[in-house]
Amino acid sequence: MNKRLNQFRWLRTGLMAAALGASVAACVPVALVGGAVAGGTLLMSADRRSGDTQTADSTIEAGAHEAIVKLLPGRGHVNVNSYYRKVLITGEVPTAQDKQTVETAVRALPGVQSVLSDLAVMPDSSALQRSNDGLVTSKVRARLVGTNGVPAGGIKTFTERGTTYIMGRLTADEAART
Secondary structure (H helix, E strand, O other): OOOHHHHHHHHHHHOOOOOOOOOOOEEEOOOOOOOOOOOHHHHHHHOOOOHHHHOOOOOHHHHHHHHHHHHHHOOOOEEEEEOEEEEEEEEEOOHHHHHHHHHHHOOOOOOOOEEEEEEEEEEOHHHHHHHHHHHHHHHHHHHOOOOOOOOHHHHHEEEEOOOOEEEEEHHHHHHHHO
């Protein structure tokens, strides 16, 4: 439990309060609200990652999804998000062995620098839960887009089982505005 607490502490404080040039990846409770979200083209143009880093992150995500489909055919609900080659695994799997298998496969992918797993051993989330998660994600993104001086396009936001995850890169001033 202490290791897990330290992982989330790393995710929340170590990266959110990072100085200029440090990575930000935070797990925050569902508390942010807002309105609509900007289009993908606008968000992509504001991404601070280099083209190579964006490609590496996309390659990691695609490789992880492919591996998971092969490892758990028709079982589980697993999401993989990579930002600056740091990977967060969320979702649900039926057994502890499935969880370990997924985590091991993702860690083994080329280019992965670190992995944090918030994968739960439980039945798949319901369609209603996923719909609610999508609504929360939209509200958080809208709030970030509406925050002056915060490059919302350079931040990945998603919600899983009521927990909103924010991955990105901010300066200390930008982090203070969020």
